[in-house]
Amino acid sequence: xxxxxxxxxxxxxxxxxxxxxxxxxxxxxxxxxxxxxxxxxxxxxxxxxxxxxxxxxxxxxxxxxxxxxxxxxxxxxxxxxxxxxxxxxxxxxxxxxxxxxxxxxxxxxxxxxxxxxxxxxxxxxxxxxxxxxxxxxxxxxxxxxxxxxxxxxxxxxxxxxxxxxxxxxxxxxxxxxxxxxxxxxxxxxxxxxxxxxxxxxxxxxxxxxxxxxxxxxxxxxxxxxxxxxxxxxxxxxxxxxxxxxxxxxxxxxxxxxxxxxxxxxxxxxxxxxxxxxxxxxxxxxxxxxxxxxxxxxxxxxxxxxxxxxxxxxxxxxxxxxxxxxxxxxxxxxxxxxxxxxxxxxxxxxxxxxxxxxxxxxxxxxxxxxxxxxxxxxxxxxxxxxxxxxxxxxxxxxxxxxxxxxxxxxxxxxxxxxxxxxxxxxxxxxxxxxxxxxxxxxxxxxxxxxxxxxxxxxxxxxxxxxxxxxxxxxxxxxxxxxxxxxxxxxxxxxxxxxxxxxxxxxxxxxxxxxxxxxxxxxxxxxxxxxxxxxxxxxxxxxxxxxxxxxxxxxxxxxxxxxxxxxxxxxxxxxxxxxxxxxxxxxxxxxxxxxxxxxxxxxxxxxxxxxxxxxxxxxxxxxxxxxxxxxxxxxxxxxxxxxxxxxxxxxxxxxxxxxxxxxxxxxxxxxxxxxxxxxxxxxxxxxxxxxxxxxxxxxxxxxxxxxxxxxxxxxxxxxxxxxxxxxxxxxxxxxxxxxxxxxxxxxxxxxxxxxxxxxxxxxxxxxxxxxxxxxxxxxxxxxxxxxxxxxxxxxxxxxxxxxxxxxxxxxxxxxxxxxxxxxxxxxxxxxxxxxxxxxxxxxxxxxxxxxxxxxxxxxxxx
Numbered sequence: 001x002x003x004x005x006x007x008x009x010x011x012x013x014x015x016x017x018x019x020x021x022x023x024x025x026x027x028x029x030x031x032x033x034x035x036x037x038x039x040x041x042x043x044x045x046x047x048x049x050x051x052x053x054x055x056x057x058x059x060x061x062x063x064x065x066x067x068x069x070x071x072x073x074x075x076x077x078x079x080x081x082x083x084x085x086x087x088x089x090x091x092x093x094x095x096x097x098x099x100x101x102x103x104x105x106x107x108x109x110x111x112x113x114x115x116x117x118x119x120x121x122x123x124x125x126x127x128x129x130x131x132x133x134x135x136x137x138x139x140x141x142x143x144x145x146x147x148x149x150x151x152x153x154x155x156x157x158x159x160x161x162x163x164x165x166x167x168x169x170x171x172x173x174x175x176x177x178x179x180x181x182x183x184x185x186x187x188x189x190x191x192x193x194x195x196x197x198x199x200x201x202x203x204x205x206x207x208x209x210x211x212x213x214x215x216x217x218x219x220x221x222x223x224x225x226x227x228x229x230x231x232x233x234x235x236x237x238x239x240x241x242x243x244x245x246x247x248x249x250x251x252x253x254x255x256x257x258x259x260x261x262x263x264x265x266x267x268x269x270x271x272x273x274x275x276x277x278x279x280x281x282x283x284x285x286x287x288x289x290x291x292x293x294x295x296x297x298x299x300x301x302x303x304x305x306x307x308x309x310x311x312x313x314x315x316x317x318x319x320x321x322x323x324x325x326x327x328x329x330x331x332x333x334x335x336x337x338x339x340x341x342x343x344x345x346x347x348x349x350x351x352x353x354x355x356x357x358x359x360x361x362x363x364x365x366x367x368x369x370x371x372x373x374x375x376x377x378x379x380x381x382x383x384x385x386x387x388x389x390x391x392x393x394x395x396x397x398x399x400x401x402x403x404x405x406x407x408x409x410x411x412x413x414x415x416x417x418x419x420x421x422x423x424x425x426x427x428x429x430x431x432x433x434x435x436x437x438x439x440x441x442x443x444x445x446x447x448x449x450x451x452x453x454x455x456x457x458x459x460x461x462x463x464x465x466x467x468x469x470x471x472x473x474x475x476x477x478x479x480x481x482x483x484x485x486x487x488x489x490x491x492x493x494x495x496x497x498x499x500x501x502x503x504x505x506x507x508x509x510x511x512x513x514x515x516x517x518x519x520x521x522x523x524x525x526x527x528x529x530x531x532x533x534x535x536x537x538x539x540x541x542x543x544x545x546x547x548x549x550x551x552x553x554x555x556x557x558x559x560x561x562x563x564x565x566x567x568x569x570x571x572x573x574x575x576x577x578x579x580x581x582x583x584x585x586x587x588x589x590x591x592x593x594x595x596x597x598x599x600x601x602x603x604x605x606x607x608x609x610x611x612x613x614x615x616x617x618x619x620x621x622x623x624x625x626x627x628x629x630x631x632x633x634x635x636x637x638x639x640x641x642x643x644x645x646x647x648x649x650x651x652x653x654x655x656x657x658x659x660x661x662x663x664x665x666x667x668x669x670x671x672x673x674x675x676x677x678x679x680x681x682x683x684x685x686x687x688x689x690x691x692x693x694x695x696x697x698x699x700x701x702x703x704x705x706x707x708x709x710x711x712x713x714x715x716x717x718x719x720x721x722x723x724x725x726x727x728x729x730x731x732x733x734x735x736x737x738x739x740x741x742x743x744x745x746x747x748x749x750x751x752x753x754x755x756x757x758x759x760x761x762x763x764x765x766x767x768x769x770x771x772x773x774x775x776x777x778x779x780x781x782x783x784x785x786x787x788x789x790x791x792x793x794x795x796x797x798x799x800x801x802x803x804x805x806x807x808x809x810x811x812x813x814x815x816x817x818x819x820x821x822x823x824x825x826x827x828x829x830x831x832x833x834x835x836x837x838x839x840x841x842x843x844x845x846x847x848x849x850x851x852x853x854x855x856x857x858x859x860x
Contacts, residue, residue: 017041019070025126036247037063040215041070043243044180051186051216051228054247060217061115062122064182065154067215068102069122071179072130072153099177100151103205105198106158106184114331115184116156130154135161148174159189159198160510166204167433167505178209183231186216187370190230190454191417193511193747196426199230199452204434206233207448214242219374222414226453230419233451251386253376255409257402257621258392264399264623266851267691267831270297271363271394275304278361281390282313282341285359287334290343291375292363295319301363302343318344360389365401365692368600369408370416376409397693397828399624401599404606415602422454424466424788426511428748431470431494433509435486436502439493442467462784467494469784473750476780477772483750507754513743518548518577525568525580540578543567551577552736558687572735574767599663599692601802605640607693608661612640627824630859635823636815643810645714646826647704648819650857653686656703657696657826662806666799667695672730673722678703681712694829704818714814720807723800736797741789742769748785824858827851 015023017038026033036052037059043050044067054060104115116134123130131152135144137160147155148165151174157165165171181202189195205212214231221227228241262273271278282288282305292298302317309315316330316339333339337356366372376389391402408415427449434440446463449455468474471494473483485501486494496502521540554560554569559582567579610616617625631637638644638659645658660667667690674697678685683706685699706712731737742765745751751768776783794800817823822830831851 014038017045019073021073021126022066022070025122028125034059034063034247036245037066039245040064041067043067043215043245044071044213047213049214049231049242050245051218051224051231051242052245052247053218053220053224055220058247060247061118061184064184064215064217065102065104065119068154068180068182069128069130072101073126073128100153100155100174101177102154102180102182103162103178104154104156104182104184105162105189106156107189107194108158108185119154132156135165137161159194159201162201163197163430163433163509164506166201167436167502167509169437171204171437172208175205175208175212178205178212181205181212181214183214183216185218186227186230187218187221187416190227190419192420193423193426195230195420196422196454197430197511199422199454200427200430200449202230203233203448203452203455206451216242219370220412220414221370221416223416223418226419229453234453234456236450253373253387253389253409255372255376255389255391255406257399257406258390259621264393264621265395266627266855267395267828269293269364269394270300271392272304274392275308278363278392279305279308281359281361282315283311285340287337287339287357288341288359288361289357289375290341290361290363292343292345293367295345297363298343298345305341305343313340314338315341315343318342358388360387361392362389363392364394365398365599366391366405367401367603367692368415369405369603370414370600372405373409373414395828396624396627397691399621400607400610401603401692403620404603404610408603408606413602415600420454422452422458423744423747423791424462424784425744425748427455427458427463428466428470428750428784429505429509429511431467432485432496432501432505432749435470435494435496436505439489439495441493465784469748469750474776474780474783474785476776476783485749504752504755505749508746508749508752511747513746518546518551518572518575520546520567520577520579522567523570523578523580525570543579546577548735548739552734552739554735555733574770599661601662604661604663608638608640611637630824634858635817635819635825637825638815639813641809642813642815643718643806644825645814645816646819646823647707647816648821648823648826649702649704650822653698653700654702654704655696655698655822655826655830657694657823657829659694659825660806660810661693662802663799664690664692665797666803666806667691669727669798669800669803671695671697672734673726674717676726676730677717677722681706681717683712689829689832691829691832694826696826696829696833698833707816707818714816715811718807718810718814720804720811722807723804727800731793736793737789738770738773740793740797741773741785744785744788744792745769745772748788750785821857822854824855827854827858830854 014033018026018033018041023033036054040050040052040063052060052063054063106115116132119132122128123132132154133143133147133152133156135147135155135157137158148168148170165174168174183189183198189198202214216227216231218224218227224244224246225241228244229239231242232240234240258274258277260274260277262277265273278290282290290301292301298317298319302315305315314333316333318327318330330339330342334342334357360376362372362375366375372389372391376387391406393399393402430449431445434445442464445467446458446460449458449463465474467486471484471486471488472478473480477483485497487497488494496505520543522543523540550560551569551572556569556571558569559566560569566582568582570578570580572578611628617628620628628637635646636644638661643658643660645656647654647656649655660670662670671688671690674695675685675688678697678699678701683699683701683703685697685701687699688695688697690696703712707714742751746753746765746769750772751765753765776786780786831854
């Protein structure tokens with residue numbers, strides 16, 4: 001592997017790489033080919049796969065397609081053009097009519113369509129004999145069938161459509177001529193199960209088309225070498241990787257944080273205090289993208305802007321839940337320059353190439369430096385001019401996060417996660433897809449799968465377990481014929497058991513499982529307290545719907561606020577949450593507000609360093625400096641590697657607040673485990689709340705008293721062994737594992753989501769997966785799907801690795817402060833207690849009232 005940071009070429013070398021008509025096309029547009037674009041042409045000549053790392057606006061997409069356009073610009077019989085003769089120096093001839101030449105994979109359907117539109121310009125203007133087509137879920141069946149029989153030169157598609165194409169028996173014919181695959185926004189693909197599915201597709205393509213080379217297009221990432229491994233076949237004992245080309249010369253972005261003239265809230269996520277200032281920014285700029293972290297926040301902010309839009313500015317809304325036609329309408333209006341502002345979510349993180357966006361506003365904390373850089377890159381798609389962005393922190397803690405994110409961008413520091421280990425449920429889906437095409441031998445398919453980077457360390461035992469699962473359902477399910485989806489023939493090759501299996505696979509391919517909403521019904525309490533086995537009365541008044549992820553953290557008897565009243569969680573039966581009225585005014589678990597993105601480990605570390613270094617406080621807004629100074633006066637500001645714990649009484653109860661700075665997911669898991677331990681210590685906890693920075697637990701027992709008298713030891717309380725039996729016991733009681741298992745069962749194809757002409761109802765899916773989950777837990781605890789579910793929960797929903805690292809880091813470094821009242825640093829997390837999921841002005845007014853009281857206490 002080689003890294004090419006600077007690719008300097010002379011005019012003669014440019015002519016050697018780029019045909020005359022291409023040089024003329026660049027000149028007619030007033031352009032010159034960029035060095036990284038020429039570098040990819042050189043890599044194609046050398047028959048090398050390559051990863052291009054380049055900022056938005058650097059011409060990544062054109063760079064990725066240039067080798068293909070050049071190779072397809074002339075028939076093989078007319079290779080005398082000065083710029084193309086060297087492209088065949090490797091002996092691999094370029095055939096104009098040899099079937100599918102290049103496959104382009106995009107994470108978004110919209111991006112594939114947009115790239116097709118952008119490719120038409122050079123193809124038409126240079127009169128190139130090249131046919132380009134798209135294939136997405138929206139492509140008519142008739143066109144899909146024609147594409148398989150008469151493939152275009154370039155096919156633009158998605159990971160799911162590639163899996164479908166590979167599962168057909170004519171895949172060897174379709175892909176035998178494939179010379180190149182272009183993977184766009186690769187950094188976004190490889191961090192999810194879609195990336196696992198794509199890696200397995202690549203492994204199959206390397207077998208069907210060994211001459212195929214890959215080009216990866218990516219924004220700047222923390223570990224480009226890991227990303228480069230994704231692009232080439234892996235060999236045992238080797239760490240093969242594609243060559244890396246790094247585009248240079250981009251202007252540094254100009255990123256500022258709004259130092260609001262308004263009173264900066266101590267808590268909350270709406271940033272409504274800065275509405276007027278955001279509106280002024282929209283007025284002062286030609287086109288502005290306003291990013292928020294959740295869809296509900298996008299809806300609310302959009303309505304706020306329209307209420308104050310006395311100037312009649314064209315402001316639109318864009319997020320993933322909107323109808324596709326509405327999204328396309330907004331995208332077209334943006335491309336045409338008819339909009340002054342778009343309020344959007346991560347739906348535009350990988351946005352369309354618009355050149356006239358001159359400002360990006362990020363509302364709330366960015367959660368990660370790389371994600372923020374991706375969003376900033378949506379502004380000003382011109383490499384030699386800086387992108388401009390303004391960060392709007394929603395509360396005082398977010399000021400700290402925004403500050404360190406700006407510093408990270410100035411240093412071009414990245415915090416993209418490392419390459420994933422391939423998921424078992426995705427591999428099970430792939431094994432079934434392979435059997436839908438041509439029959440396979442286990443040994444040969446295992447060897448093929450090992451060439452995919454996420455699966456390079458997959459053992460033969462695990463692989464055989466997965467094949468057995470697809471063939472029988474596993475030991476505990478093999479008596480049920482419906483779980484037998486593949487079978488062996490006399491030669492030992494695996495093939496689909498019947499045509500219905502093949503049809504089911506094609507209807508259910510993919511790794512995206514929609515987040516579910518559960519219906520909340522009010523019933524009479526079954527009595528007997530938490531864990532009672534009394535019967536639940538069915539029916540009951542419908543109170544509304546709630547996110548499943550919130551319910552999965554509860555156990556019977558927990559109370560929470562919903563629909564304006566306090567209710568007790570009784571049970572979850574299929575898609576119905578049964579609750580009863582509760583007299584207890586202490587809602588044990590609140591509605592978790594805030595972004596869906598976790599705070600990155602990298603930014604969390606920088607926030608801790610900022611707090612520890614008082615010299616850095618000088619760069620913070622005055623309101624935040626005063627807040628931290630008050631904390632230092634009344635309690636303590638946590639050092640980089642220590643855990644600060646504060647205990648204090650309030651309102652007849654006792655509170656423990658700690659500041660791990662490890663993100664909401666890790667804090668929620670920590671809260672669930674700590675409450676179990678505190679119950680054993682007779683501290684009588686009532687519940688907890690968590691935000692990205694802190695965790696608060698409250699109860700009847702006086703924790704300070706227990707510590708003073710040696711009945712509670714914080715070092716033992718926060719010992720890493722809580723991730724053992726305590727975790728297992730909590731998982732056995734919670735609904736989280738059932739939900740995680742359900743997703744794995746759907747992705748693996750064990751429980752189909754769709755049948756011919758109909759979608760399986762959620763009630764049917766729940767019944768099927770819950771039944772299978774209970775059977776496997778009882779009879780086969782090491783089943784492949786249970787292992788997959790535990791791995792998913794540990795990595796995504798519980799953040800166990802991060803929590804384990806934190807528990808190790810703080811051993812011997814716990815600082816306890818026994819206080820008489822709430823501290824300034826504790827106010828934000830204390831304001832989360834008992835909050836209801838209400839949006840709009842009511843939320844802010846309720847928060848402001850509670851904040852006033854707490855702030856007075858904190859300031860003594």
